[in-house]
Amino acid sequence: GDATATSTATNPVHNYASSGSYTVVLVATNTSGCVDSIKKTVNVYGRAVVNFTPTGVCFNTASNFTNLSTTTLNPNTGAIATSSWSFGDGGSSVAANPAYTYTNPANATANTVYNAWLYVTTVNGCKDSLSKPITVYSLPTPNFVADSVCFNSPTTLTVTGNNNGNPNFLFVWDFNGDNIPDMSTANSPTTTTLPLVGNNNVTFTMVTSPNGGVLQCKNTFTKPVWVRATPAAIITNTNQCVNAPIGLSAVNSTIAN
Numbered sequence: 001g002d003a004t005a006t007s008t009a010t011n012p013v014h015n016y017a018s019s020g021s022y023t024v025v026l027v028a029t030n031t032s033g034c035v036d037s038i039k040k041t042v043n044v045y046g047r048a049v050v051n052f053t054p055t056g057v058c059f060n061t062a063s064n065f066t067n068l069s070t071t072t073l074n075p076n077t078g079a080i081a082t083s084s085w086s087f088g089d090g091g092s093s094v095a096a097n098p099a100y101t102y103t104n105p106a107n108a109t110a111n112t113v114y115n116a117w118l119y120v121t122t123v124n125g126c127k128d129s130l131s132k133p134i135t136v137y138s139l140p141t142p143n144f145v146a147d148s149v150c151f152n153s154p155t156t157l158t159v160t161g162n163n164n165g166n167p168n169f170l171f172v173w174d175f176n177g178d179n180i181p182d183m184s185t186a187n188s189p190t191t192t193t194l195p196l197v198g199n200n201n202v203t204f205t206m207v208t209s210p211n212g213g214v215l216q217c218k219n220t221f222t223k224p225v226w227v228r229a230t231p232a233a234i235i236t237n238t239n240q241c242v243n244a245p246i247g248l249s250a251v252n253s254t255i256a257n
Contacts, residue, residue: 001025001042019046019076045124046074052118054134056210058217059107062099063134069120078123088114088134102136109138109164111210135210138164142206142221144188150228151197159188161206161221169209169216177201177222199224 001022007014016022022044027037051068065085071077085093087100102114114136119129142161149155159171173183176195183192194200202225207218236249 016044019044019074021076043076045122045126046071046077047126047128048077048080048120048122049073050118050120050128050130052116052130052132054116054132056135056137056215057102058137058210058215059139060101060103062101063136064097064099065116065118066097067118069118071122077126080120081123082121084119086117086119088116107136107138109141109162111138111165112136137166137208137210137215137217139217139219140164140166140168140206140208142204142219144202144204144221144223146202146223146225148226148228149194151230152193154191154193155225155227156189156191157202157204159204159206161204163206163208166208166210166217168206169213170207172205172207174203174205175200177203179203181205194225194227197227197229199226201225 001024002016004014022042023039024042025037025039027035029035048069048071051070053066053068055064057063067083069080069083071080083094083096085095085098085100087093087102089102089104091100091102093100102112104112106112112135113133115131116134117129117131119127121127140161140163143159145158145160147156157173168186171185171188171190172181173185173190173192174180175182175192183190194202201222203220203222205218205220207216209216234250238247240246
């Protein structure tokens with residue numbers, strides 16, 4: 001039924017190159033030369049064409065898997081009955097379009113590629129599968145150092161964090177703990193005048209860009225920066241006539257801790 005060569009075997013095996021419905025003819029001839037034949041339809045079921053879209057993500061962020069498999073490209077395929085996923089780290093799902101979070105702790109500081117698999121079975125029992133790589137990008141490890149200064153003097157903040165293999169994109173600073181960025185820069189070091197005497201809880205967010213800005217991976221770190229108080233100089237004196245000694249006292253001056 002598919003225009004290939006015939007067979008004279010009693011019970012032949014034949015592989016059809018494509019799915020569809022084929023008319024098979026069996027012609028039987030006995031030793032007396034009598035001939036008879038019969039026709040039957042053989043259904044060769046198509047497999048689904050498996051495809052899916054994984055999304056590269058930052059560590060601790062869910063990756064969305066979209067099932068793009070189709071049953072329209074091969075004839076006589078039938079609908080998809082079941083789909084199942086294997087995410088390459090021991091995790092699995094039977095959801096149509098799952099969201100999955102990779103949680104391997106080593107992935108927090110190192111980019112890791114996982115091979116995700118999608119398995120599809122049609123209503124006719126035909127199975128196929130596809131594997132694609134998905135990259136889970138590490139988070140930066142933020143840290144910084146600040147020089148010791150007096151109040152109202154600028155302090156220099158120098159980034160000492162690790163980008164863990166991904167390009168630095170942005171450094172975001174919150175100097176007063178209100179969770180509102182006070183400065184965003186791509187450069188280090190940077191300078192600023194901190195608002196308080198004593199401890200200033202500086203929150204630093206380090207942002208990397210593993211794929212040219214399409215994806216941004218960030219991590220936040222808070223560190224106290226001590227600002228010293230400025231001493232207050234006060235002179236008290238007693239006025240005297242010329243050529244008489246004048247008493248000067250600094251006893252009212254203050255030197256803060």
